[in-house]
Amino acid sequence: MIVVQKSEYEFDTKRVNPKIFAMWLVIVAIVMLFAGLTSAYIVRMGEGNWYKFTLPVQFLYSTIVIIFSSITMWWAYRSAKNDDINQVKIGLITTFILALGFCYLQYLGWKAMNAMDLFFADDIHGDKVSASFIYALSGLHLAHMLGGVLFLFIQIIRAFRHRIHKKNLLSTNMCNTYWHFVGILWVYLFLFFYFAH
């Protein structure tokens, strides 16, 4: 049984749910983190002594995978709004699998870079800070992605406990938003690496 609480903010029809708003602010903070680091990348690049290389193709694949995962996530949320619990489950689980696929592809991408003699910390050859930046940025993105995966996992559990439906969308909404954000963030990083080279 769900009890409807009388909101003290009924007078304010344009009020945004504070939790959703807070989620957006979290996103702003994360954006600033990556903005700062990508700016650092640009500044350092401008100083010269910048080793250029082609990004391994694995990162292109992972980009495609993460875009797909956003589509499945959208599907899951849409189904939730329509109270279609089965589709919700399908959507969420597919997203989860795609997310794992993304993680694996990132790992393959790093291995590919290793094969090109590009390491996170390269004492021996040095001067390949460009590679270090890519490891750092993609690694940091992955960390945030894993946060999203955790959130997603919670949604899956909730779906199986029949807690997700039309009138109970807040948590799923926030997960959806965050998921798209993490996807867009990666697309931005990927394009950034691609063009900044």
Added chain:
Amino acid sequence: MHRPLSGKLKKLLFITSAFLLFNLVNAAAIKESISGKAIDDATITAGKTLFEGKCQSCHALNNKLVGPALKDVHKRRSYEWLTKWIKNNEAFRKSGDKDAIDLFEKNNKLVMTNFTDLKDDEIASIVMYIEDASAGGGSASGAAAPTVIETSPLDQNVVSKVNWVLILLFVLVAIILFMIVKIIDQVSLIRGKDIIKWNSVNAIICLVFMVVGFIACGWEFYAHGKLTLPEAGTEHGRKLDQMFNITLFFTGIVFVITEFLLFWFAYKYRARKGHTAYYYSHNNKIEAIWTLIPAIVLTILVIGGLKTWNGITNNPERDKFNVEIFGYQFGWTARYPGGDGKLGKTNWNLISNDNLLGVAIKDKAEQLIPLLEQDIKDLEILKKGLPQKLEELKTTLGGLVDEERKMHLSKIAEIEDGTAVTDIEKTITNRKIQISRIKVSLENENANVFYDNTGLDDIIVNNEIHIPVNKTVTFKFRGRDVIHSAYIPMFRSQINVVPGLNTEVVFKAIETTKDKKAKLQKPDFEYWLLCAKICGAGHFNMKLKIVVDTEADYNKWIASQAGAFTKQPEAPVEKEIQKDSTQKSVVIN
């Protein structure tokens, strides 16, 4: 060194001087030196110069600075030990000398520079100077006036007494204040209203504060303003000072007006009977006015600033006359281009005991490789010997107390948790990478480009450098370890010295040191370069003397400097006789 002497210090100085005089009369100064050499004023003086140039940035006689206090060090260590330590403390510790290792650990593992270039007689003179200074100065011959007047640490008893008096005073004042507060509060409570008209009292104190404050401000500007820097010694420096004065003019006006209004209003509009406030919420016109006026004033300052800044940073004469200044923990070394007018290339991988600046000299680079390989071998041996060292440490633990015990335990912990091994392995890796980098640089094409011999005739100078007056000089800065900042207050010049980044300042000195001394009537005035960016334990003691010479004097000076790497015999050096006898140098402890 000079210090203005406060009352207490004056007394102490008198006592100390009297003591010294007594000693002098009795010729109780040092009679013999552990170096075995005869006591000789010239040697002591030479030793003093060397001490000031090489040791003073980290050592003093009576106090620990970066390194331990050196007073009576000759009584604690043998001459042989001292020589080995001073020449190359790194190798000495590696050789396993227990005292050396202990000393290193005790001193927070701060590494002392290796003075491999010091000759035996130079070390002897330094030691003799220390012996002499420790004894209070004045040699056995009794001929020379005291070269050193010590300010020994204040008698501890005096400090303790002062401490207690102060503490008692504070406690008394606290109690009195407390009682006053309690009385006032209680009486007010009884009376039902405040016995002190706090509003009026505070308002009046505001007014008094304002008056006293302005007077104090004025006094400060007068008394302390006098102590600020004299006129700049460079062209751009004078423009910078002008900019400062203009800014001071505007901000001074604002300061006086606003602070006055603040306290005046506080007083005038204090709450009192029958007085009400005036409801006046805003006035857009006045907002516009007092936005516009500051904006205009600031625009003037910005424009002035832009011009001055541009003049300083965009000097068309840069690179016409270059001197490299190399900053390191904790000192400065300069490098002049020598006969070819070009500064040799450098690389940090080439830095070694006899190539302190890492200049690209092919022979030195080749010689470095076997040294590094030997280093690696030594480190491997050290690594293998760790288990045995651990056993040793464990067995010698018993009986130690306090700091010693703590140090011992941490040494054990270091080995047990693997940090010692990782450290050694890291260093070995670094050495291997360094060797491979040097090897790469020596290969064919690279070698010709890099080892182009421009550095062979470079001149390396420590402690005191000379530059010609009225000529645009570019100081090229290079850092060895951490960020330092080369600050030359009298030139109005400052720039960070960053490892991996080459920075520079371009300026023209327009007043020779000699002229400046005469103008200021300060015979011991000098231009100094200091460090202005926190860089470690010795940050406060890094200095380089810059002497601005006439063109002729400069040419004479540079001609007398020997190239650092040339195989030619050293040119005869004409040293100016130190006018020490007329100066009272006070060594800071």
Added chain:
Amino acid sequence: MSQTATHNAQGHDDHGHHHKENFITKYVFSQDHKMISKQFLITGIIMGCFGMLMSILFRLQLAWPDSSFPILETLLGSKWAPGGKLDSSFYMGLVTIHGTIMVFFVLTAGLSGTFSNLLIPLQVGARDMASPFMNMLSYWFFFASSVVLTASVFIESGPAAGGWTVYPPLSALPKAMPGSGLGMTMWLIAMILFIGSALLGGINYITTVLNMRTKGMSMNRMPLTIWAFFFTAILGLLSFPVLLGGSLLLVFDRSFGTSFYLSDIFLNGEGALANSGGSPILFQHLFWFLGHPEVYIIILPALGITSEIIAVNARKPIFGYTAMVISIIGIAFLSFIVWGHHMFITGMNPLLGLVFMVFTLIIAVPSAVKTFNYLATLWRGNIQFTPAMLFAIGLVSFFISGGLTGIFLGNAAIDIQLHDTYFVVAHFHLVMGCAAIFGMMAGIYHWYPRLYGRTMNKTLGYMHFWLTFVSAYMVFFPMHFIGLAGVPRRYYQFSVLPEFGVWDDVNILITMAAILGATAQLLFLYNFFSSIFFGKKSDQNPWKSNTLEWTAPVERLHGNWPGAIPTVHRWPYDYSKPGYEDDFIPQTVPDDGNEEEIAHQHTTAPIMPESTDKSEVVHFSALLSRWFGFRNS
């Protein structure tokens, strides 16, 4: 948390629900914003005492470099104070930790944390913050951070000692200086926790201000404190993550062998390091991108508090409310584009230096406007000298003195001469160590009745103020001249040049004044802690203020108002309004329709068509109008 459709943001404030509180949930893991604000306050005060103690220790060294203080050796051990004189590495550690504690732990967490938490819900008319749970986390992250940083002072190799600015390579290489080992690692951990705390708090503050104002509380009826806290939180949200990024790269350099900041290094005793390709200046950019907004994060709340306190105690509206708001916005925006003025002498591209200089000098304009508005508020006021008011006046005095010297330093050319000298030390201490601290003090004295239901002893308050005010000026004013004489900062002693010896007596004077100032704080500490238990019980609205926080009863009431949240009918600055008996009109007093109000729009009709979608879907347009609209609800 309940997942109901029309969702109440607060966790557990539902009327009629009992909430059994034990000691732990009431005093320790509290989710009530008022308790959290007290937690921030007391932790901030304790850290402040610790930081101040450090400053006294290193001032002792500066004043009497030739003396030995045996008590130091007893307290600190023979490693850090051999023979009763501070070791120079430890001295540097004291300076570093003093700076870190004061800037972050006292003036950011202690100031914003306390007053944003206390006042935002109460002054905008909300039951609590948007997420009380996140709020609680924000405090406990701060607490953890404080513990780690304090602990770092007592470890064997010593605390971080590269200055609070921790520039690499010094801070990246443990062998460069003892404190750059474990001490620096702990510093980084403490700062990462701290940034977490600041972000969690900031998100709450912004959300609550934008989304949880009561009926009638439009943006332009908010007290200036809220405007200030709001923009402070925005500054923090946008700038702390960049420091996090910079710190992460530093962690990588220290622990994983990367070369983001390191290159071309030969360490004495260690040899040539392998790192190549890094740029130490990169760290400075990332650091100061936070570092500059940070100082505005420090001063803006203090300025907001001052606006409020001056208006209340002068019994006059704050002069130029709209101009004050625009100034806050201007300062906030400009603070993001001036960070390079900390780096004028790094050898940066001169053109870049030019740009930073221009913006830096521009930022002086809104600061000046604020000062003039304060003066205009005092003009023809009816000034009650409560201790809070005195501290607010003191803030204005310090803000003038310290702010004006900023104009010298903002000029890139003059900065060449003054950078990293005592002139800078004087400047930032006057604006932060004096002005901002006075804002904090003013806030404490003023809102003490709201925190504890009692007033602090005002006689002690007056003594505290005057002693602190005088000693603060005595400490920092002479430092301008020391800097103008070319003496660099962070110097263990002034022995390097004979001409620096003229400042020996001044150093003694400064230290004595500092000791006097520190002792005066004992008055405050006694007053603060004893009044909690023995202070005179205060009225509901002791300062006769208009703002909402004084309408909520002080007994620690969950949800702030026992009944409905009051509706707001007017702006908060109706003091001494002509035609009214009282010299104040609280915001809750209905307006009779004929009143002149500062608000430019005074409609009650909704501006946008009602949304029919009641789910939690976010309308971007709604968000935008909410964020930027100056409209009544």
